[in-house]
Amino acid sequence: MLHNVYLYGGQVTSWKNAHGEELLFVSSKASFRPPRAIRGGIPICFPQLKSTGSLEQYGFARNRIWSIDLDPPPSPSDISHKAFVDLILTHSEEDMKIWPHRYDCRLRVALGPTGDLMLTSRIRNTNTDGKSFTFRFAYQTYFFVTDISEVRVEGLETLDYLDNLKNGERFTEQEDAITFESEVDKVYLSTPTKIAILDHERKRTFELRKDGLPDAVVWNPWDKKAKSMADFGDNEYMHMLCVEAACVEEPITLKPGEEWKGRQEISAVPSSYCSEQLDPLRLLLRG
Numbered sequence: 001m002l003h004n005v006y007l008y009g010g011q012v013t014s015w016k017n018a019h020g021e022e023l024l025f026v027s028s029k030a031s032f033r034p035p036r037a038i039r040g041g042i043p044i045c046f047p048q049l050k051s052t053g054s055l056e057q058y059g060f061a062r063n064r065i066w067s068i069d070l071d072p073p074p075s076p077s078d079i080s081h082k083a084f085v086d087l088i089l090t091h092s093e094e095d096m097k098i099w100p101h102r103y104d105c106r107l108r109v110a111l112g113p114t115g116d117l118m119l120t121s122r123i124r125n126t127n128t129d130g131k132s133f134t135f136r137f138a139y140q141t142y143f144f145v146t147d148i149s150e151v152r153v154e155g156l157e158t159l160d161y162l163d164n165l166k167n168g169e170r171f172t173e174q175e176d177a178i179t180f181e182s183e184v185d186k187v188y189l190s191t192p193t194k195i196a197i198l199d200h201e202r203k204r205t206f207e208l209r210k211d212g213l214p215d216a217v218v219w220n221p222w223d224k225k226a227k228s229m230a231d232f233g234d235n236e237y238m239h240m241l242c243v244e245a246a247c248v249e250e251p252i253t254l255k256p257g258e259e260w261k262g263r264q265e266i267s268a269v270p271s272s273y274c275s276e277q278l279d280p281l282r283l284l285l286r287g
């Protein structure tokens, strides 16, 4: 059996392991109304996050039709990818009325030799008027989990975070590991490059590795908010967790001709996975 990945527009909507098990969450109430993003999978959020600017919530990229990129820039990792597809989104006349910039937003979706899902985004400023632009970005990844109350996230302990449920106020995480018993909507700042999501019930660990994306959003709407969302089942909050490699606190600025790159890789491994692997100091000591 092969590892599988499915795409809908610029959004990964399914990622299956070699046993055919779905690893991403997609709501049973997700509404497929192209080009709108659907509730689940991995929507790409660009150039705005939340309602921090004048654009639609989380920017327009997740609600656009992307094209196959027939002329992607060469990538040093080409040979190690088992299978990949290159997509591109560029400025449209319509979007330039709301965000007056020219850009190439490229996305490579690749499956590694052991089924890892690798997403690489490259955004280039192609403005011809000499103007820089500024943006934020997130891979809004919905992981499928068996039972949220049995899930633990490691790698974010002791970090500072902005709590979206408290008007974005800044706090420091006090818990040894992050567990879930109510609504959570936090932006962890300057996070390590590896985060682990342990699904105890399924004895499975997702390992998320990232590059170029310093922050990580952790979100679960829990029961009350779930009921208020039209495209989300009342009890589906039990089976999902968003952990999003993102660039939230410090936006990225590109001058004309400049390019930014942000990567996210996720693996699903059996839970003999050890949290020690996340501790860079112990890794260094081990040499």
Ligand SMILES: O=P(O)(O)OC[C@H]1O[C@H](O)[C@H](O)[C@@H](O)[C@@H]1O
Residues within 6 Å of the ligand: 057, 058, 140, 164, 185, 186, 217, 218, 219, 242, 244
């Ligand atoms: O409904 P959406 O615009 O897709 O947003 C869904 C959720 O995404 C993120 O994870 C945010 O941190 C949440 O505040 C938001 O509610």
